[in-house]
Amino acid sequence: MSETVSSAGDFINEIVRADNAAGTYSGRVQTRFPPEPNGYLHIGHAKAITVDFDTAANHGGVCNLRFDDTNPDTEDTEFVDSILGDIQWLGFQPNEIFYASDYFEQLYQWAEYLIGEGKAYVDDQDGETISAQRGGYGKPGIESPFRNRDAAENLDLFRRMRAGEFPDGSRVLRAKIDMNAENMQLRDPVLYRIRRGHHHRTHDAWVIYPTYDWAHGQSDAVEGVTHSLCTLEFVSHRPLYQWCLDQLPLLGDKPKQIEFARLELTCTVTSKRRLAKLVADGVVDGWDDPRMPTLSGLRKRGYPASAIRTFCRAMGVSKTNSRQAIEELEAYVRRDLNATAQRRMAVLRPLKVTITNWPAGQVEHFEVANNPENPDDGTRQVAFSGELWIEREDFALEPPPKFFRLSVGREVRLRGAYFITATEAITDESGEVVEVLATYDPQTRGGNAPDGRKVKSTMHWVSAPHAVEASVALYDRLFTAALPGEATGEPLDDLNPNSRELLTGCQMEAALTETVPGQVVQFERLGYFAPDPDKSMYFHRTVGLRDEWAAIQKRGGK
Numbered sequence: 001m002s003e004t005v006s007s008a009g010d011f012i013n014e015i016v017r018a019d020n021a022a023g024t025y026s027g028r029v030q031t032r033f034p035p036e037p038n039g040y041l042h043i044g045h046a047k048a049i050t051v052d053f054d055t056a057a058n059h060g061g062v063c064n065l066r067f068d069d070t071n072p073d074t075e076d077t078e079f080v081d082s083i084l085g086d087i088q089w090l091g092f093q094p095n096e097i098f099y100a101s102d103y104f105e106q107l108y109q110w111a112e113y114l115i116g117e118g119k120a121y122v123d124d125q126d127g128e129t130i131s132a133q134r135g136g137y138g139k140p141g142i143e144s145p146f147r148n149r150d151a152a153e154n155l156d157l158f159r160r161m162r163a164g165e166f167p168d169g170s171r172v173l174r175a176k177i178d179m180n181a182e183n184m185q186l187r188d189p190v191l192y193r194i195r196r197g198h199h200h201r202t203h204d205a206w207v208i209y210p211t212y213d214w215a216h217g218q219s220d221a222v223e224g225v226t227h228s229l230c231t232l233e234f235v236s237h238r239p240l241y242q243w244c245l246d247q248l249p250l251l252g253d254k255p256k257q258i259e260f261a262r263l264e265l266t267c268t269v270t271s272k273r274r275l276a277k278l279v280a281d282g283v284v285d286g287w288d289d290p291r292m293p294t295l296s297g298l299r300k301r302g303y304p305a306s307a308i309r310t311f312c313r314a315m316g317v318s319k320t321n322s323r324q325a326i327e328e329l330e331a332y333v334r335r336d337l338n339a340t341a342q343r344r345m346a347v348l349r350p351l352k353v354t355i356t357n358w359p360a361g362q363v364e365h366f367e368v369a370n371n372p373e374n375p376d377d378g379t380r381q382v383a384f385s386g387e388l389w390i391e392r393e394d395f396a397l398e399p400p401p402k403f404f405r406l407s408v409g410r411e412v413r414l415r416g417a418y419f420i421t422a423t424e425a426i427t428d429e430s431g432e433v434v435e436v437l438a439t440y441d442p443q444t445r446g447g448n449a450p451d452g453r454k455v456k457s458t459m460h461w462v463s464a465p466h467a468v469e470a471s472v473a474l475y476d477r478l479f480t481a482a483l484p485g486e487a488t489g490e491p492l493d494d495l496n497p498n499s500r501e502l503l504t505g506c507q508m509e510a511a512l513t514e515t516v517p518g519q520v521v522q523f524e525r526l527g528y529f530a531p532d533p534d535k536s537m538y539f540h541r542t543v544g545l546r547d548e549w550a551a552i553q554k555r556g557g558k
């Protein structure tokens with residue numbers, strides 16, 4: 001696991017500071033977050049959003065949202081809508097919202113201008129031939145036989161491309177730069193393709209579409225972006241980004257591309273293409289499945305937006321790619337929720353306990369703190385009676401060494417209530433325990449014995465007549481390998497077949513019927529849980545209580 005620069009955002013802030021000191025861009029700072037609406041945003045995008053918005057905010061600038069919608073085949077308004085919602089949920093407010101497709105006419109005009117300057121040509125070869133002619137490192141490229149067409153012929157062909165006279169893929173417009181350039185991106189890159197896709201905004205107005213390289217820098221320039229922040233895979237595109245801007249009669253300052261490392265997590269994939277496949281193959285229930293690293297998935301699972309922001313900021317901005325341990329993100333989520341989540345009692349795998357010396361029909365109410373970390377959260381009443389649910393695993397018929405929870409003859413504390421001692425286990429014909437009989441000590445009300453005697457275990461419980469039934473989804477890693485696909489090259493080979501366990505018939509204290517979507521609660525001793533936004537009494541486990549990240553660090557490494 002490689003290191004990230006700990007001084008968060010510093011190298012980018014340094015560049016911006018230097019530009020401001022030198023008066024470049026007249027002290028103006030404008031950034032943008034440029035998602036392609038071909039999927040849902042994931043945790044990696046949260047990193048980019050944080051960097052883009054924070055950089056602007058740190059220098060009194062603005063950050064816009066620009067949909068990079070230049071590919072009709074994979075883009076859709078469903079994705080536009082989800083991206084808008086996710087950015088807002090994450091806590092950022094774009095200054096303005098733009099669409100690259102709004103610049104199609106301008107980009108087209110600039111392409112005609114480039115042709116007129118003798119710097120672009122129509123190539124009649126197919127994609128395969130063109131890429132075969134590109135050459136490689138230390139291997140010169142081969143010039144297309146169409147490279148030296150004159151401007152008039154190129155212009156005529158390009159206009160006819162636009163008019164729809166040619167079939168898809170039959171011709172492209174290429175920049176005329178240098179087929180021997182060391183940087184492959186400069187070997188006459190494709191600027192326009194013919195593609196009869198239905199575009200989600202321009203519909204069928206166009207049959208030619210600009211490539212990323214022709215659209216991105218110019219879109220930045222049109223909007224007045226000063227610092228165009230993107231991830232490291234675009235380093236090799238930077239000279240082309242610059243070249244495109246340098247050819248055009250642009251007014252105003254030219255934007256500057258700056259790259260930083262992608263955020264990657266262990267046991268996770270953050271590639272929209274791969275995430276889309278998980279959805280399409282039905283491996284998960286959708287883009288917002290709580291096992292997905294998408295923002296909508298994490299939200300449904302109960303990850304607070306504030307924890308995601310804090311995590312992204314704490315990881316800093318680096319110039320080398322690295323992979324963060326997923327346990328580290330979970331530690332941020334846990335820390336956040338520990339401070340904010342109210343405590344409740346819920347029994348996931350219930351076992352009945354009957355208190356034989358409890359006065360028939362008696363019900364008591366205990367006042368318990370909603371969150372010991374935050375007295376402002378107040379208290380609530382929890383009902384107690386002679387019939388209780390406890391966790392099945394908190395009782396052992398034959399307790400193994402070091403098992404200090406309930407067993408026949410053993411006394412334990414029911415949190416905030418009484419000491420009880422199991423007297424008998426009732427089993428069915430298969431030997432499974434179906435009910436435990438116990439006695440309680442009335443002197444221990446509130447959970448302490450006046451004679452000072454100790455018990456080794458405190459357990460959570462729910463009063464059976466007062467309990468509400470619920471379902472709970474427990475989640476494990478979606479991928480078993482730290483680097484999915486490391487062994488075979490195919491991440492799906494490392495899918496965890498047991499990433500979700502669904503429990504029904506869980507028994508919960510009645511206060512849980514009042515949880516609202518977006519509110520995450522701690523089930524005592526079990527972890528943090530988020531109510532499903534649509535299904536009533538259905539909870540997703542956000543994260544367990546154990547800080548695995550602390551344990552990993554203690555062991556001295558990731």
Ligand code: ATP
Pocket residue numbers: 033034035036037043044045047048068229230231261262263264270271272273
């Ligand atoms: P994917 O590979 O998942 O399809 P992408 O880069 O194609 O991602 P875009 O919608 O083009 O997705 O990304 C929008 C912005 O988010 C880009 O500036 C991109 O660099 C950034 N981004 C994407 N993935 C990550 C990541 N894992 N970490 C940081 N930034 C990212």
Ligand code: MG
Pocket residue numbers: 036
């Ligand atoms: Mg992209």
